[in-house]
Amino acid sequence: MNYLMLVDKFxxxxxxxxxxxxxxEVQGTLFENQAGKALEKMLNAAKKENIDIKIISGYxxxxxxxxxxxxxxxxxxxxxxCYEDAxxxxxxxxxxxxxxxxxxxxxxxxxxxxxDDCQDDFHRTAQGRWLGKNSADHGFILRYPRMKEQITGIxxxxxxxxxxxxEAARLIYDSGLCLEEFLHFYSDRxxxxxxxx
Numbered sequence: 001m002n003y004l005m006l007v008d009k010f011x012x013x014x015x016x017x018x019x020x021x022x023x024x025e026v027q028g029t030l031f032e033n034q035a036g037k038a039l040e041k042m043l044n045a046a047k048k049e050n051i052d053i054k055i056i057s058g059y060x061x062x063x064x065x066x067x068x069x070x071x072x073x074x075x076x077x078x079x080x081x082c083y084e085d086a087x088x089x090x091x092x093x094x095x096x097x098x099x100x101x102x103x104x105x106x107x108x109x110x111x112x113x114x115x116d117d118c119q120d121d122f123h124r125t126a127q128g129r130w131l132g133k134n135s136a137d138h139g140f141i142l143r144y145p146r147m148k149e150q151i152t153g154i155x156x157x158x159x160x161x162x163x164x165x166x167e168a169a170r171l172i173y174d175s176g177l178c179l180e181e182f183l184h185f186y187s188d189r190x191x192x193x194x195x196x197x
Contacts, residue, residue: 109160109161
């Protein structure tokens with residue numbers, strides 16, 4: 001598994017990707033095996049400091065991602081947007097099937113103990129602050145940080161954490177880069193992974 005794979009609308013997953021995944025369950029939610037074990041360890045470390053972090057979302061099948069996409073578009077259109085504007089708005093926070101990090105099993109949407117859905121102010125909560133300080137030690141990065149929207153193509157999502165492995169996570173965190181910047185500038189030097197030309 002390439003834990004530094006870039007998955008977005010320009011870099012979709014192969015159609016048979018899910019067939020190759022080995023899953024691990026955390027809080028009743030599936031993740032790729034190594035990512036799930038690291039997530040469980042991270043959540044247990046937080047709990048030891050009286051920080052309860054809830055998993056809102058993990059692995060999503062392409063079919064489920066399609067359902068979420070269609071439902072979100074319909075809701076925006078019901079709210080008065082035309083189809084094109086609805087697609088544009090929904091695409092800022094939700095990816096098409098095969099283009100979502102959730103389809104890899106490496107992404108986790110996290111929240112407070114009582115959360116039912118993603119929280120826009122999650123970064124201001126005790127859980128969000130704890131993750132901001134400690135997630136890199138467990139191999140996770142805040143995948144869609146503030147002020148990187150023009151690079152990632154996704155709005156700031158303080159709840160969306162992505163497993164990239166401890167070494168890469170520490171380098172990304174310390175450098176203040178997002179994953180796209182890291183892959184473009186540094187992965188061949190620090191991790192030994194050739195970058196795309």
